[in-house]
Amino acid sequence: MEEIIRLEGITKYFPGVVANDNVSLTIYKGEIHAIVGENGAGKSTLMKIIYGLYKPDKGEIYINGKKVNINSPKIAISYGIGMVHQHFMLIPPFTVIENIILGSEVKNGISLNFKKAEETLNDIINSLGFKIDLYEKVENLSVGEAQRVEILKLLYRRAEILILDEPTAVLAPQEVEELFSILRKLSSQGKTIIFISHKLNEVLNISDRVSVMRRGKLVNTVNTKETNKFELAQMMVGREVFLKVDKAKREKGEEIFRVEDIWVRGRKGLDVVKGVSFNIREGEILGIAGVEGNGQSELIEAIVGLLPLKKGKILFKNKDITLERIRQRRLYFGHIPEDRHKRGLILDFSVAENCILGLHYFDRFSKGIFIDYSKVYKHANEIVEKYQVKTPSIKIPIRNLSGGNQQKIVLGRELSFSPDFLIAAQPTRGLDIGATEFVHQLLVDLRNQGKAVLLVSADLDEILNLSDRILVMYNGEIVGSFSQSEVDEKELGYYMTGVKKQTELKEALI
């Protein structure tokens, strides 16, 4: 096989960490090469070095056998390297075609020549066999479509090597399939693909070879055919991992929480939650599956009191709490918000301060109108210990912690007042296998202790593994309801994408 990229001893330091430690890796032309590793293993850093966003402190990059110096994305693009970032790099109010041509415009005098660009793009799109409206604004696209725009951006620049950093994190299963079919076509056209993911099933499904990274080092590169999930997980974490959680069977308990016919108006003035009703009982996990942007976020925001209800009722242990203020409501349930950076933490506050957000007025943390820091530190140390948070100190800004450790702080805080009900929105988004396992076990433990958990997630493995009952949300409505045993991933996918809809939701209110 012909090599296309060769990395030799790539090392990159960030203050206090070695993000890449003497990484050597060869990528062959036309292969789909997956890279896996825990949070902070250095995957994104390595990719950004190849794409010219970071300069390595040591090491060399060879393309087609020639040593190159990639100082900027512009140079990377000229070598045929393109990258789809972990967070989309799109401009929502621009049209698809504007997003694609930006920076490499075809001109007609001084004006933009959209016709010419359109011809080039249509050729690419036809060869890959999907459809997209080039003149639609990106803000109106689904996540899957937005991702195709990102890929088109690369192909329009004649990329031969495509780097995709966690491209499937936010996709529904059908969208993942569509993405994979595109990637397979690209690979058959001779393009090389580097693919990062935390989801080992996907990696095994799509890749030719897998490289595993741990703490900045490249641990191993193996042929996909010759490995399996457990071996990969073990290489990533450095210990054995249990990919399934144990759940004891439970009897139906008392009702803890109920919403009735909830309607919520979104920020754009349209109804985004349309008549949702469900209840949760003691000792169960209710999972809400759905592709992002189908009203789940607004549903949760309305429940916790961040958005006003247009109509409907919220009951906690049979008490109507619809009109109660956030501070009162907050004590009924713990809440792990879907965007921990925006709603769950204040990144520039210390770890300790983040441990008492929203609880700061409790008598046990204050002395009169002042915060009693000795008590706060004690509380924070307890959380750090109990949840095994890795942090050099509780006094550093929480910004410096990895995603998994930040999430543990949120969890610790929200469970510190022992609520009977926990709302967990996308609780493992972006977390690696080890941290995910930790969070999952915690949710199941809560359930086994007889508490109620509302789990909102776009990750079907998570929903199927943990939930006792499953609801699917599509376009603001609950379109399907199941008990755990009666549904599989594929079936849920049909409901999530609006292909199927139940007329009677027998599992929503029990």
Place this chain on the structure above:
Amino acid sequence: MLETIFAWETLTSAIRMATPLAYASLGGVFSERSGVVNIALEGIMLFGAFFAAVGTYFFKNPLIGVLFSIIAGTIIAFIHAVVSIKFKVNQIVSGTALNMLAAGGTTFLSRLIFKAAGSSPHIEGFTPIDIPIISKIPGIGLIFSDLSPLIILMLVIVFMSQYILYKTAFGLRLRAVGENPQAADTLGVNVYKYRYIGVLISGILGGIGGAFLSLEHARVFVENMTGGRGFIALAAMIFGNWKPIGSLGACLLFGLAEALRMRLEGVGIPTQFIQMIPYILTMLVLAGAVGKSTPPSADGVPYEKEEI
């Protein structure tokens, strides 16, 4: 009173009053579309007004006056650009400082150069133009006669800007760095370059807006003669949804308010109330526009290139 309001003269004077606002407002569009908030426009206009008077006074040529105002406006804008793009200082603070500099600086220089407190000597502006044929139509013809060339230039620039921003590669890139600088950067677009250009254009246009005030309006430089017009122009920009033609429309509305203010003086209502019209309208319009118009996403946010 009604015939004072509903007269063609009201309309002509509305257009005249709208012109300096439109220049500044358009300047704001370029600056903020590129991602830099520019409240220094008030000060830029004031400097523009002052240096237009200086240039015209000493060279007896309004064209030189306008040239002076452009240079002055560009220099102030350049300071704002360096401070907010390179040093990433809070853009409101930088703008406020420049506005204070303008208020003090022009007053000081005016007294120094013209040797009189309050205002400059009389200066000659441009010779007005009549648009052939249409200006002869009774009534509506009034709008097309006795026009300052700067009014015509303003209209040309507004429509040209609309084209440039939305139909050219330059416009696409300028708007891109104001919406998502990271995205633009990863595609090889030089974020800082386009932001500097955006701010400098606002300096040029703000300067001309100021020149219109002293050259065409008052025919004299009066200390602090902008009287908050730079801010009203920013309100018009917001009301016009950060688009050239939209802003022009909003400026015409504010121009009308000013025209009414002038025409209503002396009809018996206490002048203090009449003087308030443009400012109250500004507040009402802003209160109504907020939430409906969407600023560029990265407006006012300094861009920090990831360190490599």
